[in-house]
Amino acid sequence: MAAKSNNIEEGLTFKPKFDQQGLIPVVTVDADSNEVLMVANMNAAALEATLASGKGTYFSRSRAKLWVKGEQSGHEQKVVEIMVDCDQDCLVMKVKVSGGQCHVGYRGCFYRRVKKGSSDQLELVGRRVFDPKEVYGK
Amino acid sequence: MAAKSNNIEEGLTFKPKFDQQGLIPVVTVDADSNEVLMVANMNAAALEATLASGKGTYFSRSRAKLWVKGEQSGHEQKVVEIMVDCDQDCLVMKVKVSGGQCHVGYRGCFYRRVKKGSSDQLELVGRRVFDPKEVYGK
Numbered sequence: 001m002a003a004k005s006n007n008i009e010e011g012l013t014f015k016p017k018f019d020q021q022g023l024i025p026v027v028t029v030d031a032d033s034n035e036v037l038m039v040a041n042m043n044a045a046a047l048e049a050t051l052a053s054g055k056g057t058y059f060s061r062s063r064a065k066l067w068v069k070g071e072q073s074g075h076e077q078k079v080v081e082i083m084v085d086c087d088q089d090c091l092v093m094k095v096k097v098s099g100g101q102c103h104v105g106y107r108g109c110f111y112r113r114v115k116k117g118s119s120d121q122l123e124l125v126g127r128r129v130f131d132p133k134e135v136y137g138k
Numbered sequence: 139m140a141a142k143s144n145n146i147e148e149g150l151t152f153k154p155k156f157d158q159q160g161l162i163p164v165v166t167v168d169a170d171s172n173e174v175l176m177v178a179n180m181n182a183a184a185l186e187a188t189l190a191s192g193k194g195t196y197f198s199r200s201r202a203k204l205w206v207k208g209e210q211s212g213h214e215q216k217v218v219e220i221m222v223d224c225d226q227d228c229l230v231m232k233v234k235v236s237g238g239q240c241h242v243g244y245r246g247c248f249y250r251r252v253k254k255g256s257s258d259q260l261e262l263v264g265r266r267v268f269d270p271k272e273v274y275g276k
Contacts (some may be wrong), residue, residue, distance in 0.1 A: 009242050012260045015254055027165050027174055034172030036165055038220075039228045051257045064248065083174075087195065088238055090177045092248045103223055104147050109220035110230045114258035116151055119189045122150040 009086045015106040017089040018044060024058060024091060028101070030108075031094040033081040037108035042091070052077050054093055061076040073135045075099035103136065147224045155227040156182060161197060162229060167237070168246070169218040169232040175239040180229070190202035192217050194233055211273045213237035238267040241274065 008044040010017065018024050023041040030037055034074050042050065050057045053068075056077030060067040070076030082089055082136035102109040111126025156162050161179040168175055173187065180188065181197040184204050188195045191206075191273030198205040198231040208214030215233035222229055249264025 012250070012262070014256075014258045014260050025163065025177065027177060029172070034174075035168070036167065036172075036174070036230045039163065039165060039223065048257070051252070066148070081254075082251070083263070084250055084254045085177065086242045086244075086249075090247075092174045104224045106224075109223035109228075111224075112150070112222055114220045114222070118152075119186070122152050124150070125221070129233045132195035137139065 007091075008088050014084060015088055016044075016047065017087065018021075018092070019089070022059075022063075024089060024117055026058065026093050028077065028093045028095055031047075031096050035108055037095070039096065041108070047091075050079060050082075050093075056093060059135060069101070070098075073099065073103075073130075075101060075130075077101070093126065095116045103132060104134045105130050146226050150194075152222060153226055154182075154229070155225065156187065156223065157227070161199075162227060164196065164229045164231050166194060166215065166233055168230045170212065172232075175233070175235065175248055177247070185229075188217060188220075188231075194274055195230060202271050207239070209237075211241075211268075213239060213268075213273075215239070241270060243268050243270045243273075 005088050010026040022043045026042050027040045040058040046059045048056045051133050056069040059084055063085050075098055077097055078095040082091055082093050100107050105128045107129050112122040115121040116121050147244040154162050160181045160237050164178055164180050166176045183195045184195045194207040194217060196205050213236055215235055218232040220229055220231050237238045244264040245267050250260040251263050253259040253261050
């Protein structure tokens with residue numbers, strides 16, 4: 001077992017470990033600033049499509065299908081590199097983006113932080129970069 | 139439903155959504171460089187302990203207990219801020235660290251990337267910052 005674990009952790013063979021639902025979590029970050037833009041899932045087909053096309057492609061659990069980020073908004077992700085963690089059950093994907101990545105209109109999904117000294121209050125730290133009504137026609 | 143969704147997405151009340159196992163994923167990043175150091179889980183008690191102590195505290199699924207990062211290695215995490223995503227089911231935690239955060243000896247867990255043009259080969263991009271044998275006595 002130790003040898004196998006070492007191989008996963010120390011080896012240079014990419015063996016992504018998908019969970020029982022066939023998914024692996026992906027932390028997508030801005031290639032320039034390292035800002036975390038979003039966290040989503042890929043299945044094997046989404047990872048394959050991402051590697052083949054160079055465009056961030058995920059698996060949508062709610063819609064149960066592959067989802068090319070930006071297919072609706074036009075705000076696509078150009079993949080710069082994909083990193084894998086020690087036990088190969090999580091990815092970090094560095095991307096260049098042409099527009100806001102969060103459907104609420106922010107550059108990334110993490111536009112609020114927990115207020116200092118509080119456990120239940122947030123404060124806004126992001127800046128809206130697009131109007132979801134215009135982009136998604138909601 | 140729209141009002142509720144708007145409240146979660148646009149509101150300033152922190153209502154972290156734990157999954158069926160009572161966990162929320164946490165992306166821990168270096169507060170200075172934004173480098174993703176690790177991805178782990180918190181349950182409600184781990185989040186509460188983190189907010190109260192200012193030290194990154196997680197829930198270990200394999201050991202089924204709270205785990206203060208660095209309790210064994212000494213490489214603790216001083217929390218700078220905690221961000222939450224649009225639907226409040228994922229956290230980004232910015233931390234200052236005193237030492238390598240990955241048990242394999244690297245600064246972070248994402249020390250390998252998928253080789254350009256390959257789908258199964260990795261290349262090492264991280265640099266070892268400590269010897270796990272010395273730190274964990276393995």
